[in-house]
Amino acid sequence: MTGQPRHAERGVRRGPRELIFEMGSPESRCVEPPALDVPEVDLAEALGGAVREEPVALPRVTEVQIARHYAHLASMNFGVDSGSYPLGSCTMKYNPRVNEDAARLEGFAGLHPYQPLESVQGALEMMAGLAEALAEVSGLPGVTLQPAAGAHGELTALMCIRAYHAERGAVRSRVLIPDTAHGTNPATVAMCGYDVTTVRSDAAGGVDVVALREALDADVAAVMLTNPNTLGLFDENILEVTRLVHAAGALAYCDGANLNAVMGISRPGGIGFDALHINLHKTFSTPHGGGGPGAGPVCVSAELAPYLPGPIPVRVPDGTFRFENPARSIGRVRSFYGNVGVLVRAYAYVRALGGAGLREVSEQAVLSANYLKERLRTHYDLPYDKTCMHEFVLSGSRQKREYGVRTLDIAKRLLDFGFHPPTVYFPLIVEEALMIEPTETESLAELDRFVDAMVAIAEEAAAEPEVPKGAPYTTPVRRLDEAGAARNPDLRYRPEV
Amino acid sequence: MTGQPRHAERGVRRGPRELIFEMGSPESRCVEPPALDVPEVDLAEALGGAVREEPVALPRVTEVQIARHYAHLASMNFGVDSGSYPLGSCTMKYNPRVNEDAARLEGFAGLHPYQPLESVQGALEMMAGLAEALAEVSGLPGVTLQPAAGAHGELTALMCIRAYHAERGAVRSRVLIPDTAHGTNPATVAMCGYDVTTVRSDAAGGVDVVALREALDADVAAVMLTNPNTLGLFDENILEVTRLVHAAGALAYCDGANLNAVMGISRPGGIGFDALHINLHKTFSTPHGGGGPGAGPVCVSAELAPYLPGPIPVRVPDGTFRFENPARSIGRVRSFYGNVGVLVRAYAYVRALGGAGLREVSEQAVLSANYLKERLRTHYDLPYDKTCMHEFVLSGSRQKREYGVRTLDIAKRLLDFGFHPPTVYFPLIVEEALMIEPTETESLAELDRFVDAMVAIAEEAAAEPEVPKGAPYTTPVRRLDEAGAARNPDLRYRPEV
């Protein structure tokens, strides 16, 4: 941009432009239904009078306007295809395109949920096959594919645990979670009618066994742990932890958001967990879609399996498939059978990789994280200095203390370098946290480029702190007035009347 | 970009990055064929010794690297979806997405050209239907869908004309073309073994009838005209012109690149043309693909039809379809049947619009061009001041003369305003030409925005001529060293050995 005259930007349209409502004109059309070939009905009569008087003020645009609008919007977005996305806890791995094609096959996308069973055998086979694979990865035999996301899976599992205790006549009111837990964990606990008790972490970043022992009593229904945890550490005391939980008559729940570290290496079911949710939109490569849809299947022990929500696709001895409702099912947690389009993608991923491939995924994810950790450790504080799993947490506290450059500034500055920032300010127990998860799909060259950017920013923070503090500079918009947004919420366009 | 510190751009990667060859590493893989399930063969033996010694130094990359590479490349490109593209003579209208889907249907995309005829009836019906529609639009009954592009169509038609004369024992060696002709016209004439005689245009922008009369003699095989011509004008003397041509025993060929102006309004076959090519990638909305593939069907009179290249899909009275070779066919002009995938898109477009819709397309294309012309006429010179068809030609000579701002500068400056520039320096008879074709798919708001940009640039040219002269400023790269590119051609990557 050197030598650029002052007026170079005149006329240039950057950042958000019009809303789709502000385009088009009364007659613009994109697609319309064919001409009506049956008699019109009198709507007021047909609907018993419940008719709308004024047309809904939706946009009126042509296809070219739609195509350009979303082309422009897309150009302002950053996805995995735009560059490295080391967003800790989110496992932003590459989304293979063949999976996208698979989910769009008419034989899946065109299925109605209430078709005759004989006409959906391929779908049930796919679902059963995925469930079997997830059971094998988790070491937990009971699987429901219904939950629409991780948090939904957490709730589903906790409800099963509640039903399990209830059936045993146990009135337990508390669920323990560590202080490193993701926000969905306590929120789920509350939604499931339990009280949250927080257990602190020990110096090694694991659950503090002493604190756990103290908190565990006959009122505890379950302990929810993320393992590897949100510090990216495999809890060294995990066997002891689950043993204690069971000893107290409680069940051990594993938040499987971090499963990408341990596939084929350690199975939640093998280390004492009774239930687990899996984020297919993390470990199993289904795309995040700008926020969803994902899928959060739940895997449970044989004891908990009867409580799972139905219907569950099962393989019948004669080689066909059908839906079954578990004997003591908690009931449904949503309509129909789950986010099937997401399940297809995950299924394709499983069949592409197989057991050996999944283990390689975890190995590389862990190696790449450790590589970044080693290369960045001198430039940023490393609160937990040990071998990490698929992610690790740095702290920007040195930069904040010495140069007034906060983790937020570092994150925003990374945007200028073409990287999506890590997860920031989480887990809560690390000051100025930067949680970095490269995933196995990043090349060494990209990892090195990320290191270079992080080092450059650390140097900038020391030499020219105002640069990161003012960042980003090159994005479609710059830092936003978030406080203003919350103070005077403008949540929708209002058409003029 | 106000207040942006000097180092804001540090680290930012703009413009071309690595070549795909420079990524990846020896083991990277995207897709591989399945393991071989038949015995290996000894290649040297199988191929009679003609085996390659060294592997071809193709890239070795993973899918994520490919996805990101092309995402980045795409982000440096401007297409119709990026904004207005008033590139005269190119008819950059919107490419409807449903046509893209149609061409990808396995029932078309999966067809082998030598399948049994009974298994391709739908494809032949589509092709015959398209040919019928083109015959109706052109008023010329014989149609070949084989030519791959406009220039290929020109050549095909001229070859038919050559065969027509040859069969009549006429030795004719010249083809007349006006001085406004597109470069493909003279190039085609030469490729077809004829000599070019250029006929000047008259003051009204049409063929100079006096000059034409002088040039026409028994040695003239054909006259190639573009009508409406490349000035965007419908030749007012067209009936006289074609009459004169025929009177001289020559045939009249119409370059149909500008058909978008006259569908349902005037038919080439109805005004004395014997042959016409149609650019489906212009008038019939098939995408340009960054240069191709297009399709250049040729429509001819009943007299010329027997010379068309075969095979031609025809509707048999029993309702089935088959291929036929015209009686005195010139032979093939390519392999197989044409760019069928492109034909599917054009067919879908025809069926979406129908006869009435195609006329509306032309009406709006002409109205939009006239609208722009009227709004821009005071800001730029308008060499031919009359009602235009779907495009018109401005001249930047005032800006050049008075401010030293050339048409090239105006074009480059338009890039900063988010518009693709018009066609420039063509037709050759207009000094500093700007040939503007909005097409019917642009909204009034976009047309007005284009006017605003053109006016702003005219004002800039007067007030701050160095601004347009240094443009563009905001594109992925700025003006290129084109002379250097031609002087020291670097046309390929050379792997290190």
Place this chain on the structure above:
Amino acid sequence: MRHISVTCEQREAMLRAVGCESVEELFADIPRDARFDRELAIEGGLAEMELVAHVRGLAGANTPAGGMVSFAGAGCYDHYVPAIVDHVLRKPEFFTAYTPYQPEVSQGTLQAMYEYQSMMALLTGMDVSNASLYDGATALVEAAMMAVRITRRRQVVCAGTVHPEWQSTLLTYAAAGNFDVAFVPSRGGAVAFDSEDVTSVLREGATAALLVSSPNVLGNVEDVQRAASLAHETGALLVVAANPLLLAVMASPGDQGADIVVGEGQPLGNAMSFGGPGFGFFACREEYLRHVPGRLVGRTVDMDGNPAFVLTLSTREQHIRREKATSNICSNQALCALAAAVYLSAVGRDGLAATARACIAKAHYLREALLATGRFRAPWDSAFAHEFGLIYDGDVTAMRDALFAQGFLAGVPLSMLGPLDRTGIDPGVADSIVLFAVTEKRSRAEIDEFAARVAAL
């Protein structure tokens, strides 16, 4: 390995850089007994070409309703999805992005969601809409729980004509103990709001919300206005579950007095996909804004004063408020909501209404045609939109199988939806009821042909 960009050689170098001899060492912190000691027994390792053949095989083992003459609805509808929708959804900048937590590089998702919220607010007649929930069933539950939080009351009253699967979902959540549910049976295909049925359960000071679906699961229109006054009289909120496509022509629940409007968004530009993913929509009155579950996108400005969009009011959400959050939802169904926004732009103001009118007219036409066959009887005479129930005098399954073999999906037997005991429909009759839904995809010729096949059974 596929999708792993690091090569063996580089792996060695990386191991050296982290001071390990082998990959095994990286897992040294995992206690020996916590290790998995064999290979995962999961079939795979298919080359992409084999994978495509395999999944095509599975897809081919299904007979999708989308390719048949289908009259199946019951919560999932076979509408035409314009081509542009999937072309937008395939843009990697949209589908490979995470939740727009970094607004500077997420304006695409954010603006699209703001526009989505605007459209849903317009359709529902509500002040605000969130950026989507999982599905219609969970959206209904979230609405109930929000009403419980707002009113600080424990009881929700649900119409028995709400989709049985949604009822089941509501009960599952209620079992966690945060609220109770009472059901109101239907009479003649809809709730009789002025009857004892309702007044006996709606309790002043105790009922947090009245939940009504209109059209209800039987396709019939409920008296939402009456429901609103009844609910409001007792200080309860009225939650209406609506079909968003039909809202183009149906009175907006907002105008009829609803406080919260929810529903399943699948009819708007989403494939049926065996029932998911679709999305739940959730809209409400402004006064309840800070109780809303899920994400909200707001319009603001950036530091240069340029307009910009951002996730806002996130103090409601789990990542900030944790156990005090308005819901535990984190990932939602953003891409499906995006599909809805593109769909609504593509069909537009007039197209959506025309589509809704076509569905309704065709449903009424089909009903007449089926009654004329003499094989079906009307269980009630209620106002309905694009779906209706008829009693089949014979073996429903045999009828459906026979027609399926002829390329027709003959609706959905009511009994497939789950237990019907709370609907209030006579159990003897309920099992013979078939629900028929008609979308704009069905031509008159197809309907006539279907009726002829029914008559010929």
Place this chain on the structure above:
Amino acid sequence: MRHISVTCEQREAMLRAVGCESVEELFADIPRDARFDRELAIEGGLAEMELVAHVRGLAGANTPAGGMVSFAGAGCYDHYVPAIVDHVLRKPEFFTAYTPYQPEVSQGTLQAMYEYQSMMALLTGMDVSNASLYDGATALVEAAMMAVRITRRRQVVCAGTVHPEWQSTLLTYAAAGNFDVAFVPSRGGAVAFDSEDVTSVLREGATAALLVSSPNVLGNVEDVQRAASLAHETGALLVVAANPLLLAVMASPGDQGADIVVGEGQPLGNAMSFGGPGFGFFACREEYLRHVPGRLVGRTVDMDGNPAFVLTLSTREQHIRREKATSNICSNQALCALAAAVYLSAVGRDGLAATARACIAKAHYLREALLATGRFRAPWDSAFAHEFGLIYDGDVTAMRDALFAQGFLAGVPLSMLGPLDRTGIDPGVADSIVLFAVTEKRSRAEIDEFAARVAAL
């Protein structure tokens, strides 16, 4: 109107702005007799939903080889196309762009084409490649014409084993009078370069080029090296038509002495699509660079010194040089060439070779299996790659139809390709020859099954 963004009301305003009362007035310059006075009789006006049903109906009236066990080749091959290819091609920034005449906003297309050129140069063993021509046939013709220009000689000698459709194309162009063609028949499935066949037509000082296809249309490998020395001895250029996929393992024509290498690019990532669009590739030695037809992309720098790509050496082209241009080609097959570049990156160095090896091994396996059925005889014993011809002792059409009904596309009868008189194959035999091509898509099980079905005929 669909795709017209201007509305009726705006149309009136625009008409006023241009001083017209009606649209008719805009066409006032068109003489009355030049006007078309009725409506175009073209069916249409289908709503998008109807259009989709209509084109699906047409597509459904075909039985695509792509979904069968197909052994058809003969210039169009059923290779697996990786998923990533179409995902790249669907990016509107690529497919909705025009020719990259404005390099500042076309770096995407330009860099992709530069990479494509690089890949083709590597595969062919040539110094430079252009950015594509229409197809293999026209690429061969362009090569012939280029040789005519370079050598200033008029005669081109073409192997009779070049695809008959390409021969026909060559003759069509030759009929325009710029060059003459002589053909060389084959013996035993390939040209006998040391025989009279060749030496009698190749004329010192008169022959501009010798055109050879290897593998030839029969699948057999020609002695390119020998062809090169023969051509060069007479001062002619050697033009080799190659299969780009097989070049992964076959000796590069460049190494064997070719001066120009052309071919059909469809096997690289392009759908068969009933024979088009694919693309013609064209590569040659550096010394002929300024004679090359079609577009060339070069690497240069922009005014800030940053690397950048641009169309270059355009003084060769029609828009500059007009009748003196090296060809009349303008639009080429850029998007198909892009597909090839993505394909070559996706399969990569090793994958392309493995694919070629798989095709060759499977073709050899199939040939043995078919010979073993006793229904086929070998017409010759020539080296071949992934395609071969066998004589069927019976009614070829009946055999093909019978197997087609069972889901097998039993190759291509040689006679479908056009007149065979120039091939040199005994006419009595030629009509009984069937060409079989095998790609990596065919499994051993499929081949075995096919052979079993043949045996059972």
